[in-house]
Amino acid sequence: MASEKKLFDKLENGEEVYLLTLTNSKGASVSLMTLGAGIHSLNMPDRNGKMADVVLGFDEAKHYVNPDFGYQGLAVGRWANRIRDAKFTIDGTEYHTPANQGTWTLHGGGRFSFTNWEVKELGDDYVVFTRFSPDMEDGFPGNVTMDIKYTLTNDNTLKIEYTATTDKKTVINPTNHAYFNLSGDSRKTIEGHYLQINANEFTETDSSQLPTGEISTVKETMMDFTEMHKIGDNIDVAFRATIGDVGYDNNYCLNNKEIGRLSQAAILEDRESGRRLEVWTDLPGIQLYCGGWLEKTGDIGKGNSFVTYRRGVALETQFYPDSLNIPSFPMKYAQPDKPFYTITELRFSAK
Ligand code: BGC
Numbered sequence: 001m002a003s004e005k006k007l008f009d010k011l012e013n014g015e016e017v018y019l020l021t022l023t024n025s026k027g028a029s030v031s032l033m034t035l036g037a038g039i040h041s042l043n044m045p046d047r048n049g050k051m052a053d054v055v056l057g058f059d060e061a062k063h064y065v066n067p068d069f070g071y072q073g074l075a076v077g078r079w080a081n082r083i084r085d086a087k088f089t090i091d092g093t094e095y096h097t098p099a100n101q102g103t104w105t106l107h108g109g110g111r112f113s114f115t116n117w118e119v120k121e122l123g124d125d126y127v128v129f130t131r132f133s134p135d136m137e138d139g140f141p142g143n144v145t146m147d148i149k150y151t152l153t154n155d156n157t158l159k160i161e162y163t164a165t166t167d168k169k170t171v172i173n174p175t176n177h178a179y180f181n182l183s184g185d186s187r188k189t190i191e192g193h194y195l196q197i198n199a200n201e202f203t204e205t206d207s208s209q210l211p212t213g214e215i216s217t218v219k220e221t222m223m224d225f226t227e228m229h230k231i232g233d234n235i236d237v238a239f240r241a242t243i244g245d246v247g248y249d250n251n252y253c254l255n256n257k258e259i260g261r262l263s264q265a266a267i268l269e270d271r272e273s274g275r276r277l278e279v280w281t282d283l284p285g286i287q288l289y290c291g292g293w294l295e296k297t298g299d300i301g302k303g304n305s306f307v308t309y310r311r312g313v314a315l316e317t318q319f320y321p322d323s324l325n326i327p328s329f330p331m332k333y334a335q336p337d338k339p340f341y342t343i344t345e346l347r348f349s350a351k
Helices: none
Strands: 002-010 014-022 028-032 038-045 052-053 087-090 095-096 118-122 126-134 145-153 155-166 192-197 200-206 211-217 247-254 264-267 277-279 284-289 313-318 340-350
Touching: 002 118, 014 118, 014 145, 028 145, 038 340, 087 145, 155 192, 192 284, 264 313, 277 313
Parallel strands: none
Antiparallel strands: 002 014, 014 028, 028 038, 038 052, 087 095, 118 126, 126 145, 145 155, 155 340, 192 264, 200 211, 200 247, 247 284, 264 277, 277 340, 284 313
16 A cells, blocks of 8 residues: 655645545555545556546646536535525524525535645545534534545545534535546446446435425336446436436435445446446435536546546435435434544445
8 A cells, every 4th residue: 555645736726736646555546635625536447457547537626616517526515415495403593504506505505625625644545634614614503623534445445434523513414426437438428337226215306406305216217226227228218306318316215224334325337347336335315416417518527538418427425415404304413422424435346
């Protein structure tokens, strides 16, 4: 195992963004960014041992802070996904978050993902980023310190651990917004990737993609990924919980209902290269988003690659969207006497 730190780019305000690269004994590597404590690149072997970068991203920091480019690889918080009417209540106190999309909040309103995080520790096989978010930052209560620890193991697993302390009861729903293209070739869309999601149900949404509170079976709908099949098989089937030609951008209710128990959530495969990714989480939900809101043209990605429509698939582990407003949805609050913790593992292999 080895790690190194180097300058990546500067933000418009002159702040330096660094890349921390971890390389394991098999030559697989991950480069993490201080910007948004994000994943910049992830090199994993195919069935012949050939390495390729399996996440979308950019060569310039400025593209990462443009929300229209879809939070590529960034850590998202304090509350990932949507908050209806940009407000929520804890123990009788109403809190207001930025309505950064329509009348709702998306991905916490922005600051969490779009600032530089500090490097608290750098080991041979891990990096810990930390960020202090003051009470009422973007409307969220509590002085919160969050650490995000990334560990790369010798069996090609990237572990992402989120720990947060707070001095006031608050809500926390962190995720990572990497877009995977296991072919390593963003000229190809992800419609040919095979996917399985261990979820018999999904959360129903209205025309603004906000949860209605209802939970429905995936059976006999285009949402069904209980058996592994190609993402492209049904992505364009018209369905009440998808919008226009966006395709999948939906939360699945994982079969593991026990918050805090690490279980397999999804399997993604590119059968041409043989690369396979298993996503494991201790959270109850996962957002399947196939980059359907990204621009249809443009080659501003790393090395002129494409960060465009359907070139990557995001599998965002999370509490269900808006569960802070929907009491029947599972969630846990962060409390001063109970530090918040969640883990997601990205387990890569080739077959
Ligand atoms: C949301 C999408 C959004 C994307 C990038 C996903 O989590 O569900 O609607 O376009 O993030 O912000």
